[in-house]
Amino acid sequence: MTIPAPTRTLNVAMLGCGTVGSQVARLILGQADDLAARTGAHLNLVSIAVVNAHKARPGIDKSLFTTDSQALVERTDLDIIIEVMGGVEGTRELVAEALGRGTSVVTANKALLAAHGAELTTIAHEHGADLYYEAAVAGAIPIIRPLRESLVGDEITLVIGIVNGTTNYILDQMTSHGADYADALAEAQRLGYAEADPTADVEGYDAAAKAAILATLAFHTSVHFDQVYCEGISQLTAADVTAVGRLGFVLKLLAVAQLAEDDQISVRVHPVILPQSHPLASVGGAYNAIFVESRAAGRLMFMGPGAGGEPTASAVMGDLVTVARNRVRGVAGPAPTSYTDRVVATMGDTECSYYLSFEVADRPGVLAQAASVFGSHGVSLHTVSQIPGDEGDPGRDVPSATLAIMTHRTREHVIRDCVKELEGSPFLRGRVRLLRVEGVK
Template sequence: MNPPPKPVAPSIEGPLKVALLGCGVVGAQVARLILDQADDLAARIGCPIELVGIAVANADRDRAGLERALFTTDAPGLVSRGDLDVVIEVIGGVDPCRELLLTAIEHGASIVTANKALLAAHGQELFDAAERRGVDLYFEAAVAGAIPIIRPLRESLVGDAITEVMGIVNGTTNYILDQMCSTGASFADALAEAQSLGFAEADPTADIEGLDAAAKASILASLAFHTRIRGDEVYHEGIADLDSSDVAAALAMGFQVKLLAIAELTDDDTVSVRVHPAMVPNDHPLASVKGANNAIFIHSREAGSLMFLGPGAGGAPTASAVMGDLVTVARNRVRGVAGPATSTYCARKVAPIGEAMSRYFLRFEVRDEPGVLAGAAQIFAEHRVSVQTVQQSTAEAVARDDGLSATLGMLTHEAREADLQSCVRDLAASDFVCGAIRVLRVVGLGA
């Protein structure tokens, strides 16, 4: 049995010493808040705090309102100086952040981070190191910006049994899809607008391919189900392959298209965690989440359904979450304690995507001739996929070299992902389907 964690040693001779790693949009805002709100922070914490250093790549660049004497390019030297109470990390990425934070923990500093990629890849290593050293590791800003979602999962609902976490956790993709749904913009045009407004990076790959959302989903699922889930264990699809026809078909049926992160506790006590686009009914709360906002549902056995909504990105919202963690961690240092550890005692398995259950909407072009509907229905039945409604658009019938074709739309009841994919493969191989089969999962309609 491991010995109990060594209590942290608070700085009682003077102010708590804080170091900052990174001074971009979020880091600069955090630094200014620490300096500008020094008196208020001291009153809330019970002790003054002092920003003693900021590690950056270029220490000579002018940063308005921040003294150059604070800056250093020697991040390893800063985190290993030995007298730090808190290290705040807002650099992002896995390297060199992993080694920097492990070094800071080894030297007795508590950690506040906004780094979802690092936590998704190496969270357990960091949590274990912090617990051994008896220091805090807080990360509210890593998921959903200003929305308080980590603390409710980690503390407020820890006495309940959570069964599902689902929502919009990436503001960039929500803005793009909102533009496509509300204005009819193409994906390329909506992405370009998001970039021009600062909602999307110059390289938007992590957002539009679902990687950012997958990292956040792994963190939420790990907390909700007390199981360490890495980011690379999360199935993810992005939105780059969606086109205007997908959105138009969804709108015509009374749906919005959203990129969702979904983590569910299954009947056999495994965890299904995935990120993908989905059709959401217009009367569902997630359908009304506009722009770059995030929204997350939590379903638990005792509390029922809870929804958290707000700005999910940006310098000020993310800095707000960082500052909340800073106050909490600093209060713990003053008291000489560490906050609750993150529990991963369940060790549940992550279910493969093929075992996930969902409803689906399929849209595909078929030959406009007798027997097509019967043939399609037979394929669905062979794969145990039950069809609820069928739409045939004769208005979209087009002439082909080998005759006319029309568009079929099929909404299914809940089915297993593996069965649906087998059904799609057989439909594509049939002699009556012309071209690609478009598939969107459907959320919010029940089974």
């Protein structure tokens, strides 16, 4: 089959040319004939806005670079802008300006979308432009388009996933090799999985931005970054990992977006205990994986490399081809909808199963006393186990033991009340360790 030679040219510009951007630019320049055949138009890369135009970027003509990003977005001859410069303030204004001029935008900027996605989507819709962002959540893993298009006729009830490779690598090292948190983080930094300042990753902020995007698409409700409950992994210990491993579970940092029976949604990022049989439990290293449940399609799993220059560039290029095809046809692609206006539940009103461990005096009746605390708050217990303590403090008359309790689903504020009562009980020694559980009925 012979494909007619394209007769149209689309002008493409870029904001940013770092690890991802430079890879995208080289792909556009090096695959010109293939891209023309796939899109029906020649994709002409006309300008790239950067901070330092003199920096060496092999394979990219220096004449393409400019330091005037504002002038770039104000050009009247642009069809598509690829935004890979990152950041929120400043970047928002540039993207809004481009969309307001009818220029379609492809972006990998999760923080921008989590903070201003609804506003930018509206501007794009009003001016007949596309706003595509497959690369913003999980690198090369196709998850945005399935939520935005393939599953849009279904009702999604749960999106849960590993969306940060840094934290997954750290927890995998702690699980598989018995490393403590500090050593696992140092190894992740040595290998380039973690930044010198890993705060955004290990405290869950990166995952929270992605959770906001996923929840917005899954539940047709605009979810802002500030509405996502966020808790990282920096307080987890090797003892936590060992303790849950004894019970047949693993620890993961997960983004969770869930539709409740009362039609509210919970959107949260925090460490989660998963049974080893769960599809996400075996995802190791720096990989990402997202698990989706819907009414009709059932359970779906998406897995792959979630970061890095080449995987992220692949997702950007996929969006570029789609947007270019739309421009050739003179249409904009389907915009995500936010018509439901569902309430985003507070963490206190969110339902989970919970794992609690705490040291107690090892004497008759203590287990019953601890269980009665949960019973008085209407919390049903799933499993209870007692781990004998060491010989303990010679100054203590009564040896100690550790109780490990897993509950059935209950609201967070109820379990917090249980913790408060336990920590005021005379049999308790130390603090209560609380972790959330998924995948247990």
